[in-house]
Amino acid sequence: xxxxxxxxxxxxxFFAGMEGILDEFQFHQPLVACTLIGLxxxxxxxxxxxxxxxxxxxxxxxxxxxxxAPDAALASxxxxxxxxxxxxxxKGVGTAIAVAIPLAVAGLFLTMIARTLAVPIVxxxxxxxxxxxxxxxxxxxxxxxxxxxxxxxIPAAALLFIPSGVVRGVLESMPAWLTEGMTIGGGMVVAVxxxxxxxxxxxxxxxxxxxxGFVIAAVTDLTLIALGALGISFGLIYLELKKGxxxxxxxxxxxxxxDPLDDxxxxx
Amino acid sequence: xxxxxxxxxxxxxxxxxWRSTFLQGSWNYERMQNGGWCYALIPAIKKLYKTKEAxxxxxxxxxxxxxxxxxxASPVLGVTLALEEERANGAPIDDTAVQGVKVGMxxxxxxxxxPVFWFTVRPILGALGASLAMSGNVLGPIIFFIAWxxxxxxxxxxxxxxxYRAGSKITDDLSGGLLQYVTSLASIMGMFVLGSLIERxxxxxxxxxxxxxxxxxxxxxxxxxxPSGAAGIKEALLQxxxxxxxxxxxxxxxxxNLNSLIPGLAALLLTFLCMWLLKKKVSPxxxxxxxxxxxxxxxxxxxx
Numbered sequence: 001x002x003x004x005x006x007x008x009x010x011x012x013x014f015f016a017g018m019e020g021i022l023d024e025f026q027f028h029q030p031l032v033a034c035t036l037i038g039l040x041x042x043x044x045x046x047x048x049x050x051x052x053x054x055x056x057x058x059x060x061x062x063x064x065x066x067x068x069a070p071d072a073a074l075a076s077x078x079x080x081x082x083x084x085x086x087x088x089x090x091k092g093v094g095t096a097i098a099v100a101i102p103l104a105v106a107g108l109f110l111t112m113i114a115r116t117l118a119v120p121i122v123x124x125x126x127x128x129x130x131x132x133x134x135x136x137x138x139x140x141x142x143x144x145x146x147x148x149x150x151x152x153x154i155p156a157a158a159l160l161f162i163p164s165g166v167v168r169g170v171l172e173s174m175p176a177w178l179t180e181g182m183t184i185g186g187g188m189v190v191a192v193x194x195x196x197x198x199x200x201x202x203x204x205x206x207x208x209x210x211x212x213g214f215v216i217a218a219v220t221d222l223t224l225i226a227l228g229a230l231g232i233s234f235g236l237i238y239l240e241l242k243k244g245x246x247x248x249x250x251x252x253x254x255x256x257x258x259d260p261l262d263d264x265x266x267x268x
Numbered sequence: 269x270x271x272x273x274x275x276x277x278x279x280x281x282x283x284x285x286w287r288s289t290f291l292q293g294s295w296n297y298e299r300m301q302n303g304g305w306c307y308a309l310i311p312a313i314k315k316l317y318k319t320k321e322a323x324x325x326x327x328x329x330x331x332x333x334x335x336x337x338x339x340x341a342s343p344v345l346g347v348t349l350a351l352e353e354e355r356a357n358g359a360p361i362d363d364t365a366v367q368g369v370k371v372g373m374x375x376x377x378x379x380x381x382x383p384v385f386w387f388t389v390r391p392i393l394g395a396l397g398a399s400l401a402m403s404g405n406v407l408g409p410i411i412f413f414i415a416w417x418x419x420x421x422x423x424x425x426x427x428x429x430x431x432y433r434a435g436s437k438i439t440d441d442l443s444g445g446l447l448q449y450v451t452s453l454a455s456i457m458g459m460f461v462l463g464s465l466i467e468r469x470x471x472x473x474x475x476x477x478x479x480x481x482x483x484x485x486x487x488x489x490x491x492x493x494x495p496s497g498a499a500g501i502k503e504a505l506l507q508x509x510x511x512x513x514x515x516x517x518x519x520x521x522x523x524x525n526l527n528s529l530i531p532g533l534a535a536l537l538l539t540f541l542c543m544w545l546l547k548k549k550v551s552p553x554x555x556x557x558x559x560x561x562x563x564x565x566x567x568x569x570x571x572x
Contacts, residue, residue, distance in 0.1 A: 023338055024289050026390075026416050031397050035409040045404045052401025052408060055394050056469055057556075062386035066300065066335070070553060090404075098560065105553050118296035122303045122331070125294070129331050132324035134310050141307040144294035177568050184572050185563025187471035188538060192555050194466055195542030197387045197458070205452075206459040213463025218531045224396045224464075231460035235453045 001041060001084070006160050008040035010153055013077045017152030018145055020073035020111065023063065028073035030054030037080035046090045047080050053097055053186065054079065058104075060193030064200075068115070071107025073152050075100040081159045085167040094183035095171055101189070110151045118144050209234060273357050274316055276349055276432075283311035285428050288345055291338050300335035305345075312349055316356035326352070329363045336374035337381025342424040344373045346431020354435070380451050388458035389419060395465050470535035474522040476571055481518045488513040522571075 001009075012033065019028040026032055031051045038047020054076055061069040079100035086092045121144045128136035198210070212234065217227060287308040294303030306327055313326045336344065347369055355361040397412030489507045494500035508514065526533050545555050566572030 018293075021292050021295055022290060023292060024420065026413065029394065029412070031394060031401055031409045031412050035401070035406070044406065048401045048406055048409060049404050052398040055398035055401070059391045059394050059398075059465075060387075062382070062390070064382055064386070066297070070556075101553075101556055101560065108553075115295055115297055118294050118303070119298045121294055122296050122299060125303050125306065126328075126331055129306065129327035130324060132320045132327060134314060134323075134327075137303075137307055137327065138310065141290065141293055141303055144303065145290060148293065178564060181564030181567035181572075182560060183563075184473075184567050185560035188535075188563060189556050189559045191466065191470045191535065191539040192542050192546075192552055192559065194462055194470070195539050195546055196552060197391060198462055198539070199543050199546050201383055201387055201455045201458050201462075203455070206455050209456050210459040210463040213460035214467050214532065214536065215463075215530070217464030217467035224392075224399055227464045228392055228396075228457075228461060231457040231464075232453070234460060235456035238456060239449060239453060 001160065001164070005041045009037060009081065009160060010157055012036045012040060013153045013156035014149040016073040016077050017149040020071060020107070020152065021114070021148040022145070028076070030058055030072055030076035033073065033076040034080040037077060037084065041084045043084045043089075046083055046093060049090055050080060050083055050093045050096050051076065053093060054100055056190045057097070057101075057186070057193060059190070060196040061104075068108055068111050070104035071111055072104065074107030074110065074155060075104035077152055077156050078103045078159055081156060082167060082171075085159070085162070085164040086171040087164060087168055088171065092171060094186060095174060095179050097186045098179075098182035106155075107152070110155075114148050114151050117147060121147075209238075274353070276312055276315060276353055280311050280315050281346075281349065281428065281432060282425075284308055284345060284349065285342065285425050287311065288341060288424065288428070291341055299331070299333040301338075301341070302331050302334050305334045305341070306330040308345060309348065309352075312352060316352055329366060332367055332370075334370060334374060336378040337385065339385060339420060339424055340377035340381035340427075341374075342428040343431035344370055344377065346428040346433075347373065347435060349428075349432050350435035376447070380447055383451060383458065384454040385420075388454040388461070390416070391458070391465070392461050395461070395469070399469070466535050466539050467532040470532070470538060472534040472538060472572070474526065474534070474571055476522045478520045478522050478525055479518075480520075483513055483516055483518055486512075488516050 012027075015025075015027040015036075016033045017028070019025055027036070031054075034047045034051030034054065035044070038044040038051075041047075054072075058070075058072045058075070061072055063069050079096040082099055083092050083096040086095070088095075121140050125137050125140050128140065202210070209231070213227070213231065216222065216230065222230075287310070288304075291301055291304035291308060293307070295301060296303070309326075309330050313323060313330075317323045317326050330348075334341075348366065351361055351366055351369060355366075393412050393415055397408040400408030400411070402408075489504055489512050491504070494503050523534075542555055546552065563572060
């Protein structure tokens with residue numbers, strides 16, 4: 001890897017680390033972070049594919065309140081670097097994903113450390129507030145953000161200094177049954193992210209929509225955009241009908257207005 | 269009043285909105301987003317208060333505990349800007365009123381932001397981008413990145429302005445149906461999309477053969493009886509089009525059996541299992557590692 005590539009990788013890692021806490025531009029999402037690493041190292045396509053697969057695994061990872069999710073930033077940056085260093089191209093994606101998971105855990109602990117280190121920083125900001133010093137608050141805010149950036153930059157830079165021959169040797173010494181099994185596991189592990197999201201959102205009211213979505217997706221001609229359009233239409237229709245329903249209830253017992261099914265049942 | 273009123277210009281409000289991008293930068297376990305919140309308000313405080321004492325008091329009052337969804341902080345920032353502006357112009361608004369508004373809004377707003385942004389918009393855009401990316405299409409990440417940031421920035425700026433104009437009245441608007449409507453719509457759409465994502469993208473293939481039936485003569489292509497050369501290929505293709513099997517045996521795998529019930533059933537069951545484990549307080553990391561172990565073991569003994 002050329003020096004310029006290495007510098008750019010470090011910069012990408014810095015942005016991913018910052019975003020791991022800020023959660024605004026989404027530089028830490030695998031889709032973006034892996035693609036950028038691929039772009040600066042000249043391995044665009046394998047890294048895009050890696051990003052896509054990791055993104056599916058990480059779909060449900062979100063920091064809720066004070067809880068910290070597995071860290072997408074370190075997982076995507078480090079596994080993309082390993083993919084590039086391993087030099088196996090698209091074939092190495094399965095292994096890179098398997099490597100990414102323990103990295104996500106390691107990143108989680110690093111985040112918790114960084115969030116603890118931020119406590120003394122806000123104490124310094126308190127003092128600055130006492131003095132009415134805008135500049136000091138601004139500087140310490142920037143320092144805190146840089147600390148989060150370094151959280152990913154340091155491990156990424158360390159990975160760059162491992163000779164690619166060593167990385168390749170380790171990856172190639174992995175037996176086929178292990179890498180194939182890891183790829184199979186990668187296909188299934190996506191379910192965990194979905195399960196996390198469903199546990200957050202599910203209520204009796206919305207389960208039918210889950211069932212409809214599941215069944216309709218089997219019609220393979222429908223693209224994801226088409227499914228999205230169906231989903232939002234179902235939602236709008238349901239909420240509109242629900243609103244109408246409660247209005248009717250308010251009209252006091254006049255139950256068969258505007259409800260064709262009810263009319264049919266009454267005629268029956 | 270002889271003095272002219274101080275107003276926050278659009279430029280000031282844009283500066284605050286831009287800085288709120290870095291709201292979580294100094295996220296800490298003690299007072300969470302307080303440092304970033306104070307940092308975001310600095311352009312406004314600079315404009316509104318001129319004496320050192322007033323500035324220091326304003327900074328200190330915004331170093332108090334704050335935590336909400338990072339994008340839903342924008343309407344709270346808007347309201348706070350309105351309150352601080354009134355206060356700087358002499359209205360009797362004390363520290364507890366400002367803090368009260370902040371705390372009162374952050375809880376319910378976080379409850380809207382998490383399902384809408386983290387569990388509906390991001391999974392949908394992420395899945396859209398990822399499904400393109402998996403085939404090596406660079407448009408996947410580009411679409412994800414651009415669409416997300418347009419939505420995010422549009423939302424943050426619009427809601428901050430909304431909060432600024434509504435001022436303290438916003439609490440009435442919020443308790444009205446709009447927020448609830450958006451949240452229910454998001455959760456309906458989210459569940460629908462989740463259902464389809466599980467069908468499409470959780471891949472489990474069981475490989476064991478359930479049965480291997482010898483087909484009767486005439487139900488499969490008899491390769492040794494085809495004419496040689498191109499004519500043979502043509503004949504074979506025609507026969508296949510007529511529904512003849514390519515092999516003499518009809519092989520049914522466990523996967524075929526499951527798919528004939530409903531495609532994706534195994535994926536659905538796996539998801540339910542994960543949900544149940546999560547509810548039992550099993551850490552997601554443990555489940556993820558467990559699934560990898562199952563994948564490797566299953567492959568070694570030949571069922572996956």
